[in-house]
Amino acid sequence: MDKQPLLSIKNLAIDFETRRGTVRAVRDVSFHLNRGEVLALVGESGSGKSVTAYSILNLLDKNGRLAEGEIFYNGMSLHNANKKQLEEVRGREIAMIFQNPMSTLNPIRKVGQHLRDMLKTHGYANWSNLEAEIEKLLHQVEIFDVDRVKNAYPFELSGGMCQRVMIALALACRSQLLIADEPTTGLDVTTQKSIMDLVHNLAKEGDLAVILITHDLGLAAKYCDKFVVMEKGLVVEQNPRSHFFADAAHPYTQKLLLATPSKDASLSELTSHSPDYLHLPEPSKATTPLLQVKGLRKTYGKQTNFLFSSATEEFVAVEDSHFEIYSGECVGLVGGSGSGKSTTSRMLSRLEDPTSGRILFEGTDITAISSKDFIRHPLRKDIQMVFQDPTGSLNPRHSVFDLISEPLLRLGAYRSKEDLNSKVEELTRQVGLPSEFIYRLPHQLSGGQKARVGIARAIALQPKLLILDEPTSALDVSVQATVLQLLETLRRELGLSYLFISHDLYVVKMLSHRLLVMQEGKIVEQGMTKEVMSNPQHPYTQGLMAAIPVIEKKSPALAEL
Amino acid sequence: MLYDKGLLILKRVMLAIPTFFGVMVISFCLTRTLPGDPAVYFAGVLADEASIQQVREQLGLDRSLPYQFLAYCQNILQGDFGRSLSTGQDVLDEIRTRLPASLELTLLGLFFALITAIPLGIIAALKPNSWVDHVCRILVTCGASTPIFFSGLFLMFVFYYLLGWAPSPIGRLDFIYLEPLHITGFYTIDALLVGDLETFKAAFSQLILPSTTLALCALAPIARMTRSSMLTSLESEYVKAAKANGIPAKKRVYLYALQNASLPLLTVIGLVFGFLLGGNVLVEKVYSWPGVGSFAIEALIASDYAAVQGFVLIMAILFVSLNLLIDIFYTLLDPRMGRNE
């Protein structure tokens, strides 16, 4: 093996032309990568990690430009390669896979056609060995029903399958370097694991070099040999795996490491300073349940209307759920996409009517009140919700003040302007928003600030039950850490009860006293958080725990993994 | 898969039935809301009280509305679109003899529009915000803004009056030529079929100006749609991924992007056809073209409502049928149709 790295990047700088002139997105980035190595390019949104990776193959958007620096691949300079040279390198030497595998395949071309295009373009097969070659490639990415997949259109395959096909395309011409841009975002954790295992094996066995662009330090920790951490266009830390966790020197890396949820980290350990809630007492737990869910079930009729016979196919979203929430406690609800957790949250918040079953709130059967009438019901203010998408859940035309005062005006008894003003001010203080922000519009706020507005609005009327529907899944980890701590503070301060819904077991467990695990509409496991985490009973829970990549911070064996 | 597609096509045909029904209802409403007493209109100007009464009974106007509607539908299904008051002829016959003239014009216009607009749209999409794109944008906006009767008159003035290139802009054929043998009713095609090149040339040169006029206004929507759907697919992730995989630019543009962009284009062509059926009326008036449009205008001026309603209904049926055809075509072309629905 030669000592020369496969890829080396020196003092890279990338400029973008914008309306306000030239903006330097990335400065002074240098790193190198050897064959068989997996490099993680880690950073939060806007850190310039994607831009850096895209510049390697000169795939920047039209307004982007490689301003300075050198990129050498296998002795060839890519920074000044012409169009033709680049086309030779793309797909043949260096290949890429992307975030949304479903939309990165041409929707009207079959999988087989994609592979044929690739092989023919780069002259890696002729008509005689074409089909055999395709079969070999699909086998390599662990697709074994070759005939079906070959003749399938991308929309007929699952996201995980599409990503495998993308990897097969990348392997088609024996590329030496694979650039993977958030390849598993949007996929289920179990699919994520299988895809990443595949990539990892290809690297180790096939001597493939991989650049993994990710925001998830846990994922990087599990699969990568080398870490490049970027912040605001700069590389702040660069270390091989053996040193990375022990020697992380830059404060940003430390912050990121701390904020990433892990197996045994507690909520207070997510930030370097100790959070406010520690001195607050745990609210006393009531003995009678605040909320009782009995046999809750929701089905959607999928009408297959053909000619004049219409058959109704039933799709069961939630099946026969039973659980309770006691006042002052936080219950976590975990499940993958399509597990019915969001449907459950919409029924509990009375935005949707269940098909059958009852929801008792403080003993009152609130399923007897239709969702339409519940809007004006006195109990409306007692059940509120924080939404997943901090941007989408704020009306873009309303100011922070309007947003927070809306429930106060509609459901509260705030008539005088002074009362309203002081209440809104109090709320912004509670959620940690500077008071000068109240006249800003949502687009003038950061993701974390938007999340805080959403929380302020939800607690405005002192609800008894607050449903948190993936409140942090759209946020960067460091912001997630502070928002989670804020939620804990508020729960203790105001004595709220939470139903915390998330796909991420390790996030949920930090806040929750009890856990519910949901799969395909059914609650498959419930119990005290500690018990479930230490001794999961149901195979689905066990699978989830195994699939989620985490940093095992406390374990010194990490370096040898 | 073939079975799926077959079912889907059947479904499309079934879905068109309520549309046809709706068209009939509207058309029926149009005939029955005539100002005053319809019987008076249908009986004609010179009718006396007795004959008006007779017409009223004949039309079933003394019966209930649902009954009238059913009778109306029955008539239509039997091909009875009423009788023209001014000529006394069967409306369907009148329109049938004139339809080839209009269709010849419309189809040629659509053809001219397609062969200019699609390349224009592609070029504009390949270089967005370049001068080509801007020129394309101005041309397209001009095309969309020019009243069809104005561009018709303008072309006539320049190419007939000023330059003398075009033949006298009256009718389908100069009077010195004999009408070709009626085979399809399209003069150009009929002349070719009997091998009369002289007549073909004459008929074609009569067609050029009016069909160019039509093409000018059809240009805009087609070029716009080509540009935007090309842009969408060029900026799509699969084209980006193809680039990253080293698929050459030509193949990306013509195979990947154009193939995907051609699907929405198909729908627009249907839309444009309806637009041209309306534009036809104006062009036929400007060029004294003896098609269905001229017939409708004459009927309008003569207050011949039966003829106008027959015209409106037949045009609608033509348009719905064409859109149905395009839907079926689309279903066959788009693999996403028929599965996972």
Add this chain to the structure above:
Amino acid sequence: MNNTFETQESFAQRLWFTANQNILSLVSLALFGLYILIGLTSPYWIPFDPLETNTSIALQGPNSQHWFGTDHLGRDVFSRVMIATRLDLGIAVSAVAISFIIGTALGSIAAYYGGWYERLIGRLADIVLAFPLFVLAMGIVAVLGNSLINVIYATAIINIPFYIRIARAEVSLQRDRQYVQAALLSGNSHLRTLFFHILPNCLPNLVVQISINMGWAILNAAGLSFIGLGVRPPAAEWGILVAEGADYIISGQWWLVLFPGFFLMLAVFTFNLVGDTLRDLVDPQKRK
């Protein structure tokens, strides 16, 4: 990555930027103002009575006195073209207003409430669109009676489906966003949520549609009067002016057609470009 460098600007700043970036947009905004001005003030400054005939000066070409020439009855074409602005714009504005109000209301109700409302209203739009629209407008005017107000109704009716469709598409896009659920949780009724939370967010795209529709409505009305429907001579209207001049074009009296025709075209052109400009503002990513 996209919004990393996105800086927030006010509406006026963006309008100014768009106009500056594209000279056509600037021109279109200026022309737009000019047309409105002519429409509002033309009766006060036109040089001749648009209806006054004087056969001794019939069919004069453009000259210093009659800038756009005179017609077969000796009427001043310039005055007639200018005075027609008011009528043409009036027709278009009223027709578009009617179809906007009805179409938007129907479309947003269809999208928000779904179910039968959606099926019924969607069907209705589909059926109107099943007609070649100009042909349908002809039929409607023929039936309702050949008058100006009926031309307005006909133009409004054939435009309604477009508003239904666009409002329906916009509302159903917004309806699934979480701020709508948040509004319901805050105690807003469904109707209030629809009109005070969802519709304001759909407005920008609807305004673009209005501008484009204006040009369309003008063309439609002019087309109808060109074939003798709606506005009756001797009233001055662009379509009629062109129709009156059409007989003289093959004998070379081009000014009768050119001036009103060009003025009509420019008006539609202006509205289309203003629509484009507004669209650039609303959604700079997607100029189509």
